[in-house]
Amino acid sequence: MDIADWEKRYSEAVSNVKGQLENVRGVFVAYNSNVDAMKHIKEAEIKKLIGIIGCEKIHERIVEYPREIRDPVDFMARLIIAMRDGKAAEVPTYTTDIHEWLMDNLVFDSARMGGQAGIISNLLANLGVKNVITYVPWLSREQAEYFVDSSSLLHPVIEDGKLILKHPKEAYNPEQKPKINWIIEFSKGIKFKCAGEEYAVPRDNRLIISSRPQWIRIDMSPEMYEQLSDIREDIDGAILSGYQMIREEYEDGTTYLDYVARAVNVIERLKGCNPKMRIHVEFTSIQNKVIRKALLTDIVKKHVTSLGLDTVEVANALNVLGYEELAYSVINKGENSIVSLYEGAVRLLKELELQRVHIHSLGYYICVVSKDHPLDADSHRQALLFASALAATQATLGSVRSLDDISAGLEVPVYGQGHDDLIELEKYLVRRGICTAEDFEDGCISADGHDLIIIPSKIVKDPVATVGIGDAISAGAFIALLAKMPKFNICQEKE
Numbered sequence: 198m199d200i201a202d203w204e205k206r207y208s209e210a211v212s213n214v215k216g217q218l219e220n221v222r223g224v225f226v227a228y229n230s231n232v233d234a235m236k237h238i239k240e241a242e243i244k245k246l247i248g249i250i251g252c253e254k255i256h257e258r259i260v261e262y263p264r265e266i267r268d269p270v271d272f273m274a275r276l277i278i279a280m281r282d283g284k285a286a287e288v289p290t291y292t293t294d295i296h297e298w299l300m301d302n303l304v305f306d307s308a309r310m311g312g313q314a315g316i317i318s319n320l321l322a323n324l325g326v327k328n329v330i331t332y333v334p335w336l337s338r339e340q341a342e343y344f345v346d347s348s349s350l351l352h353p354v355i356e357d358g359k360l361i362l363k364h365p366k367e368a369y370n371p372e373q374k375p376k377i378n379w380i381i382e383f384s385k386g387i388k389f390k391c392a393g394e395e396y397a398v399p400r401d402n403r404l405i406i407s408s409r410p411q412w413i414r415i416d417m418s419p420e421m422y423e424q425l426s427d428i429r430e431d432i433d434g435a436i437l438s439g440y441q442m443i444r445e446e447y448e449d450g451t452t453y454l455d456y457v458a459r460a461v462n463v464i465e466r467l468k469g470c471n472p473k474m475r476i477h478v479e480f481t482s483i484q485n486k487v488i489r490k491a492l493l494t495d496i497v498k499k500h501v502t503s504l505g506l507d508t509v510e511v512a513n514a515l516n517v518l519g520y521e522e523l524a525y526s527v528i529n530k531g532e533n534s535i536v537s538l539y540e541g542a543v544r545l546l547k548e549l550e551l552q553r554v555h556i557h558s559l560g561y562y563i564c565v566v567s568k569d570h571p572l573d574a575d576s577h578r579q580a581l582l583f584a585s586a587l588a589a590t591q592a593t594l595g596s597v598r599s600l601d602d603i604s605a606g607l608e609v610p611v612y613g614q615g616h617d618d619l620i621e622l623e624k625y626l627v628r629r630g631i632c633t634a635e636d637f638e639d640g641c642i643s644a645d646g647h648d649l650i651i652i653p654s655k656i657v658k659d660p661v662a663t664v665g666i667g668d669a670i671s672a673g674a675f676i677a678l679l680a681k682m683p684k685f686n687i688c689q690e691k692e
């Protein structure tokens with residue numbers, strides 16, 4: 198299909214999904230919200246920071262590839278790696294030292310809602326989705342301020358032993374400290390030198406320094422857990438993220454296994470007597486491989502229906518599941534990487550017993566769907582097209598304030614390079630007899646054991662920021678599917 202035809206499909210899909218969103222009865226969103234301290238770094242500032250620390254030290258640390266930020270050298274090493282590769286990265290820090298150093302030496306431009314759950318909750322409320330029940334285990338007064346003023350945005354609290362729902366601004370814990378992450382956004386074309394090497398940033402992207410204070414827990418109180426079933430009648434699905442915060446061991450003797458078991462219990466409680474409830478997990482960067490594997494094999498597998506990831510995250514997921522070669526080929530940037538992404542998506546779908554794996558890449562989205570998914574391929578394609586228009590809106594405006602804002606995203610053209618990249622996958626599928634060139638044309642392919650839906654996406658040339666775009670894509674597609682899903686209440690039907 199040529200680009201003009203894709204543009205037509207975009208308009209139809211957006212208009213269709215816009216009219217259906219009111220069908221969603223509600224969504225539960227947990228766990229991670231934080232404040233993002235945003236800094237769009239300039240060439241002169243990079244040179245200044247390199248000057249302060251010294252190239253020799255930075256170069257040595259780049260080779261060591263730190264997986265945690267302990268000091269400014271770790272920070273500069275990971276920043277230069279991210280800029281060199283044009284790749285998104287998220288690295289944890291367990292003290293406030295780097296925050297103070299960054300405040301002294303860089304200073305942020307603005308602060309906004311961060312964290313997959315926080316970003317997605319605000320987005321869905323702004324789109325007019327009813328009953329967006331957001332849950333943040335560490336809801337501080339400062340954090341609550343970043344939630345939008347919408348009567349459909351609610352947070353569970355326990356009052357007099359009973360679970361009630363209130364706007365986050367009325368539900369915060371006054372004793373709770375805020376969690377502040379640093380987002381260093383960098384632009385394509387920035388150039389600098391360090392230790393004799395010349396760097397030129399190939400793509401707009403960002404480094405996230407994720408603060409992990411010791412009080413962070415992916416958890417809920419026993420009272421809330423007990424009464425969680427009271428809210429499930431109003432919700433059609435859940436979007437969960439933040440599991441990257443789970444630690445291997447805690448000071449009180451508990452381990453990640455305890456928190457994994459609790460996370461699974463929450464999902465089971467939400468499903469209650471509706472085992473068909475849609476549960477989406479938004480993956481993110483997880484440096485710790487034990488936790489990454491536990492999330493995939495113990496939380497996602499068997500308990501979750503849908504998984505969303507960017508390309509680096511696909512490689513990371515494949516890596517811990519034992520597909521090292523495929524993981525390498527995904528991030529290798531060669532012309533085969535689209536084929537590897539598709540093969541990787543199929544492996545994740547099968548291995549993790551999912552119904553849907555949605556990969557967002559720069560220029561196209563790949564979604565593989567199990568044959569028993571209740572919706573047809575055209576519905577899945579519409580969901581992806583809606584998600585792409587939403588992402589382009591976010592990249593253009595910085596945030597999506599209402600459903601009508603999506604017209605800004607619709608005006609963004611389909612990315613020519615992304616459209617061209619699809620040809621490699623087409624050739625591969627035709628060569629293997631999986632489909633014909635004609636079947637591939639409209640992006641809906643019926644393969645053996647799964648369906649493949651692939652679309653070229655809209656890319657904003659100079660995005661306001663890149664952080665959180667992936668969250669908009671995954672949440673946009675998931676909510677569009679919920680809107681199309683037949684509605685029934687198994688709990689009542691059984692009674």
Ligand SMILES: Nc1ncnc2c1ncn2[C@@H]1O[C@H](COP(=O)(O)O)[C@@H](O)[C@H]1O
Pocket residue numbers: 285506507508557558559560588589592654655656657658659660663664665666667668670
């Ligand atoms: N400039 C952009 N316009 C539209 N979409 C974009 C742009 N830059 C990145 N994207 C999309 O966002 C995801 C990033 O996902 P994360 O989960 O936030 O890493 C990327 O794959 C593109 O699909």
Ligand SMILES: O=P(O)(O)OC[C@H]1O[C@](O)(COP(=O)(O)O)[C@@H](O)[C@@H]1O
Pocket residue numbers: 229230231233285287310311312313314316378380405407408439441442481663664665666667668
């Ligand atoms: O691991 P944490 O501390 O929850 O951090 C999550 C970070 O990811 C984000 O939610 C962005 O998500 P993406 O990387 O998918 O764009 C930031 O807003 C936030 O700082």
Ligand SMILES: [Mg+2]
Pocket residue numbers: 480481507667668
């Ligand atoms: Mg993401």
